[in-house]
Amino acid sequence: MSEKQYVTYGQSCGCGGTDEAKKITGCRFSLSVMSDRYADIILGALAKVDTGKVWKMTDKLSTVYRGRQLHVEDAVMACFVHAFRPDVHMTLEATFSKGCPGDVDADRFMAEDDVPLNAAGMADIHFPVACKIALYPMGVPDYMRHIAAVVNHAIDLGLYERSSHYCTILSGDIHALFGYFHYVNTYCGENLSHYVFEVTLSVNSPTV
Template identity: 45%
Template sequence: MTEKPMNAVSNEAVDSCGCGCGREDLPWSGRGTDLPITGCRFSLYPMTDDFVSIILGALDKTDTSHVWCQSDALSTVYRGKREYVVDAVAALFANAWREGVHMALEGQISRGCPGDVSGDSVLSCEGEAPNASIVAAATQPALAKLSLYPLGVENYIDDIAKVWYRAEELGLNPTSIHYATRVEGSIRDIFAYFNDVCALMERTVSHYVLHFTINVNSPTDEEE
C-alpha cells in the first residue's frame, strides 16, 4: 500500500472554502458572503513627533456611524457599503492632514472574497455620506499609487485598462510605474477616483482588491 504524501489533497475533498482548491481544512472553510460588503483595512503614517495625537484625533473626528470599524495596534478596518467606506477613509485622511506634515495612508479595499464573513458590517444606512462635507473640502494636493487585482476573471487586463482610462477622464495624470499606477490630484479627487474604480469592478468582477498608498507633503524633490 502506497501512503499518500502529507501535502496531497483527496479528489473527494469538498470545496467548502469556495476558492477552488478542494480543501476543507483551511481557516476560512465554509465562509463567504453574498452581501454587498466592502472592506478597507488601512494604516496611517504621520512623519512627525506628534503622530499619536494626529492618528487618534483623526479617528475621533471621523464619523463612522455608517460603517463597522475596528482598530488594533497595526491598522484600522471599515466595513459596510462601498460609498460609506470610502467616505470614512477619505475623511480620516482629510482630518489627519496638517500643513507641512509629510503623511501617508496605505490601505486595501476588497469586495467579494470567498473567505469573507456576513457579519461585522453596517448595511442598513441610506442617504448622503456622513463625512461628505469634510471630503468635499479636502482640496489639498496629494499623490497616490494603486495596484488593482480583479480576481477570478481571465481578461483581467481589460478591467485594469478601464480604471486607467477613468483616471485620464478625471484629469489625474495617470502614469505607469513599476508594479503600480501613479495618479495626482487633491485628496478629494483621488478618493472619488478610488470609489469609481470600485464601482467599475462591481459591474464585472465578483472579487477584487485595490491596494493603494496616498501621500501628502512629501519632501522628495522630483525632477521635472
C-alpha cells in the first residue's frame, strides 16, 4: 500500500524560508488574448522579451519569473507591452510575491546588476489600461493598514478610480501603472515579511 505524500507547511520552525529565499521577488502571470490569433500574439511577445536577468518557467497555466524585483517587473511589463495590439482585447493576471515561508533559495537569478533589459524598448509605447489590484499582507493582524497605505498612494498618483468588492479599481497609462506596482512591491518588501500582490490589467475591453 503506497503512502500519500502530504505537504507539511506550517509544521516546521515557523521562522519562514531562508534569508536568501526571502530576497527573491517572483511573479506568476498569464496573458489572455481574446482572439483566434492568441497563440501567435503571445509567442511573438515572449520572443521580444529579454529575460536574461530573470529565472523563468512556463507551464500550462502561467509563466513564472523570479529574481530581483526590478528585473521581474521589467520582464512582466515587456510581455504585456509587446503583446498589445490596438484592436485586440487582452488581459494580464499577475501575482507578485515575496517572502513565502515555503519558498526555497532556488529557481532565481539574484546576482544581476541594476540595468533593466527591456525598459529602453518600451519607453515610447503608451496606451491606457484598466486595472484592478488586491494586496494580501500575510501573517500580520494589522494587514488592513498596509492595504490602506498602498491604496492611498494610488489616490495620490491619480490612478485610483474606486474601491469595489474584493479589489481596488485603477486606471492609467501602462507606464504609470507599472511605476505604481514598483512602489507597492518596494513598500511591501520593506514593511512585510510575506506578501502577495494581485494585479489584473485589461486593454481594449468592449464593455463600457
